[in-house]
Amino acid sequence: MSISEIGCCGAYCRTCSAFINQACKGCKAGYESGTRDILKAKCKMKVCCISKKLQSCADCSEYCTCSVLNDFYNKNGYKYQKYRQATDYIRTYGYDAFLAVADKWKNAYGKYE
Numbered sequence: 001m002s003i004s005e006i007g008c009c010g011a012y013c014r015t016c017s018a019f020i021n022q023a024c025k026g027c028k029a030g031y032e033s034g035t036r037d038i039l040k041a042k043c044k045m046k047v048c049c050i051s052k053k054l055q056s057c058a059d060c061s062e063y064c065t066c067s068v069l070n071d072f073y074n075k076n077g078y079k080y081q082k083y084r085q086a087t088d089y090i091r092t093y094g095y096d097a098f099l100a101v102a103d104k105w106k107n108a109y110g111k112y113e
Helices: 044-051 067-073 078-093 095-102
Strands: none
Touching: 044 067, 067 078, 078 095
8 A cells, every 4th residue: 555556636546457457557656766757648637746746636735726626526427526535535534544445445446434
């Protein structure tokens, strides 16, 4: 379990099948080491989060007013609501509590018990 396996949006990469099967690198791996160039990233949320050196968007002072983040969370689809729920959970309970819950999931999102 590691905070680095939490996506900027709140997705938990460690339990995501695409990440496990190496079809996805996750949104943070490689940027600190320089093996990936943040200037080539297409995700505006990732560029912003990594450029600000945040662990996730949950740490951002502009969390409630960010148009990039809100546009993402307001997309049509269940997973976007779950990613918002994850960042809200992190903001309320912290990363350790999130990781304790998320490590039991079978996908990049799951239930909070």
